[in-house]
Amino acid sequence: MSINLIIAEKADAGRRIAYILSEKNMHQKKSKNISYIEFDDNGEKNIMVALSGHIVESDFPESFKDWIKSDLDKLIDSEIVYNIKNKKASDALQSFNDIKRVIIATDYDREGELIGVESLKFLKNYTEVKRAKFSALTNQEIKDAFKNLIDVNYGLADSARAREEIDLLWGAVLTRFFSVTSNRLWKDFISVGRVQTPTLALIVKREEEIQNFIPEKYYQISVKFNKKIDFTARYEKDIKDKSEAESIFNDINNRDGTVKSYDREEKEVYKPVPFSTTEFLREASRLGITPSNAMKVAEKLYMSGLISYPRTDNTVYQRSIPLKSIAEKFLKSDYENEAKLVINQERIIPSRGKIETTDHPPIYPVNLPQKPLNGAYKTVYDLIVRRFLATLYKNARIESSRAEIEINGHIFVATGQRILDPGWYEIYKFRKLNEIRLPELKSGESVSGREWNLEEKETEPPKRYDIASLLKMMESLNLGTKSTRHDIIQKLNDRNFATGNPVRPTPLGIGFIKSVTSIDSDIAKPDMTAKLEKEMDEIAENKKNEIDVVNESRLMLHEVLKNFRSNRDSIKETITEYANKGEVIGKCPIDNGDISVIKYRNFEKIKCSNDECKINFNISGTPLIQLTDKKCPVCGLPLIKIIRRGQSPEIRCIDPECSYNKNTYGKCPSDGGDLIIRQSRYGKRFLGCSNYPKCTVTYPLPQKGIINSTGEVCPYCGAPLLLLINGKRRWKFCPNIKCEYNRKDKGEKAKE
DNA sequence: GCAAGGTC
The missing domain is CATH 2.40.128 (Lipocalin)
Structure with a gap:
């Protein structure tokens, strides 16, 4: 009997699609490492094979394995081979006979199209291929998609393949060139790529701006007035010239003011928009969770059915998402109060972001946890729930006021802000709305001055990117994708190019960017991605051909390589110099x-x-x-x-x-290792064995005072005895707090 | 050992 073969991008999506199409009547099959789902639909037999992303991966032939011996020009012109990297998926696809219709039901985007087309190569036979186009894994969307199947867009898949090959060619050739040239090989290799290198260049450029920044002095004049309460007004502008500032200050010092104008207006503070991956990672990063970590946690929450798919660009909830009933789920949870606020509204109108895509919904919670969550899981889930509820609640309302006050011909401005309705701030507790108190004033009335200040200030250099702002910058320059941006930042860390948050370049990173920008090529600029995107669109629209585009890129790479080669000595020198700094x-x-x-x-x-x-x-x-x-x-x-x-x-x-x-404070009684002072993640010092993690012996220490070793061993428990010196106090003690030694009566201790 | 893109 012939079958329909459906291909999904990931296990979860496959299960969901089969569940919907089969009206819950599906069977998980497993034989010899091959697993798939079987179900009948309108009397036809359907098989669902779920992949796990790409099945194959591009690479160069084995003969180019040696970095030193390989000729890079030959590498540029080499054929590109595709190796299977997901054997389980390819085996599964190869195991079916007598396939009538293949339905590609991968994510509806460029990479999804390629993943679908990749899988066709592994099928023994089939008579027809179709594509299911859906934007969310909901009942209606899926059923409609399978009712109205469309054709596969091979051009779109080709464009993704061109992207893959161009990335490999430029990445591998320039990585090898820079690594071999600077003699940094194996673990220390210098990595070059279309996304990572321009990202690193951003970080380095910002650092240079900071280094080259020359601070300028400027002056601010402010006056503290009083009408029932104190409030501050600032001179209408900053003053660069010191003598001008002093002359104005002399004019106003110790004088009262006259109100020239007073205005009040009501304003709305808009609620946040639904979470895309980037925005989610930015917010998580503000809460002290790194993007890589936040992504890991989000993936787990997704796999356990608590949140929707965490990789998305979309910031608009599709109509098919039952927003209200999801909010209702939280009525019986720790979020009862927040959910009530949302549910009790006359109408729920969700906020919308600027970016609306059709592949996935924004990130939102889909279920309550069975067991209470802990640590980062708790934080991330809390963030996602509160964000979701906040997008369904109402804008905050504030009254902002502004007064202009004249003193001796000079104008001072005071502003105030009062919260009329905190709105979504009640739910999204990660943000605070401040009140600034300003009394109600009348034009023409006089207000008495209390304090007159002239302050000298300095202009400040631009701020380093933190991971959150770097992610946003990458997104706006179209560098990387929602799934890869955080990986790229991690990569720059792992490769010893950049470090910390805020992100600083390492000397190696600075030296590398200096040398890579010694030649004008696109590899360190976001332009390369922009050009590639344009060409990919042209391939997808059949205006250009994949092979031509890749070959053109090869020619350009030959040129770029030639230029870099002519700078070989200075590249080597620069990188070595900086790396040794x-x-x-x-x-x-x-x-x-x-x-x-x-x-x-x-x-x-x-x-x-x-x-x-x-x-x-x-x-x-x-x-x-x-x-x-x-x-x-x-x-x-x-x-x-x-x-x-x-x-x-x-x-x-x-x-x-x-x-x-x-001073090693003595030996560990368990394995004889050295006991050294360490610091816990809460900043508390303690004594731990130097053989950690093999040995986990630890002792708490008093947090104040100098710890000295005594060379003595506790007669009761074998731990080394320590001496604490805190000002004039001296205290000999056993770090094992439960130890009998510390219970000895005071008389006995005094004798020692 | 190279890239960036999927996903776990």
Whole structure:
């Protein structure tokens, strides 16, 4: 009997589609590692195979494996092979015989079209291929899509393949060129790509703006007035010239003012729009959750059926989403009060964002958790629920007021803000609406001055991108996609190009961008993506042919490579110079030189810029090293923090010779390791075994005072005895707080 | 070992 074969992009979507089409009458089948869903529909037998994204991946033939021996011009002209990367999916597709109709039901977007077309290669036979076009996994949408099947858009799939091949060609060729040229290979390779390199360039450019920024002085004059309450008015503009500022200040100092005008108006503060991935990650990042982490958590919440699909650009709820009944679910939850506000409205009118796409809905909660959530799961879910309810509630209303007050011919402005109706702020507690008090004033009345201030200020350099603003910038420049942007930022971290939040470039990142921009090519600019997008559209509309576009790109790459080659020496020099510079973490407390951390493959060097200085030592591994503002209790120099993945930070004195570092506070009674001071993630110090994570022995410590080792071992429990010096107090104690030693009576202790 | 794009 012949079958219809339906192909979905992911397990979840496949299950959902089968569920809808089969009217809940479907059967999960599994044989020899091949799993699929079977169901009947109008007397026809249907098989649903769910993929997991792309089945194949582009690569170069084996003969180009060696980076040093491969000729890059030959690499550019090489054929591109496609390797299977999801064997399970390809096996499943190959296992069916006698397929009548293939229905591609992947996400309705460019990559979805390619994923569908990729899968055709693995089918033994079929008589017809169709495409299901749906924008959400709802009953109506899916049924309509399968009733009105359309043709596959092979041009669209071709355009996605052109994108893939061009990315591989430029990425691999330039990655290899820069890595081999600067002799940074294997783990230390220099990675180049259409999205990551322009993103890094943004970060570096901002850093340069900050470095080159010259602050300018300016002056602000303000007056504190009183009418029943105090309020402040500021001179109408900032003043650049000091003598001008002083002359105005002299004119007004110690004088009262006269109200020239007073206006009030009611304004609405619009509620937020539904969550796209980018906006969600930005908000999560404000709550201290990194995008990578937020994405991981969101994926888990999605897989456990608590939220909708977390990868979406859409900011408009489709009509098919039952907004009200979802809000009603929260009536019986911790969100009872918030849900009530939403439900009790006469009408629920959801907010809408600017971007409306058809592949997925915005992110919204679909269910309540069975068990209470914890940690980041709780935070992310809370964010998504509150955002959802806020988009369904009402705008806030404020009254804003503005007064102009004259003193001796100079105009001062005071503003006020009063909350009339907090609206959505009651639900979305991540934002606060401030009140600024300004009394009701009448034109012509005089107000008495209380305080007259002239302040000198300095203009400030532009701010570094934080992860949230970087994501937004990438989105507006069309760099990356909703699914990849956060990965790209992570990649820049992993490759030692950029670090932290706010994001700073590393010396290597700066050096690399300097050398890659020594030649005018598009690889460090967002233009390359813009051009590619245009060409992809032309391929999709059959105005251009995929092969021609890729070949044109190859010719350009030959040219770009030629130019880079002619700069080989300076590229090598620049990258080496910057990579060896290390990152400055602060000023040397001894001679005021720069303290840098230089990263190597297996260790890091901490060094003062003054070569004679004793601050010059290595630390094993590749931990994050920070200079703290705390002083060493032994010698008074600053302490450094050494942060290793999965461990509590180790605290050391920056002076490698200081006895603070040699003080290991005794041996671990469990395995004989050294007991060292570490810091918990809440900033509390404690004693831990140096063999962590193999050994998990820890002891709490008093948070104040200097801890000294005594060289003695507790006779009761074997832990080392410690001496606490806090001002004049000295206290010998066992760090094992439950230990009998600490219960000894005072008389006995005094004797010791 | 290279990119960026899917998804887990």
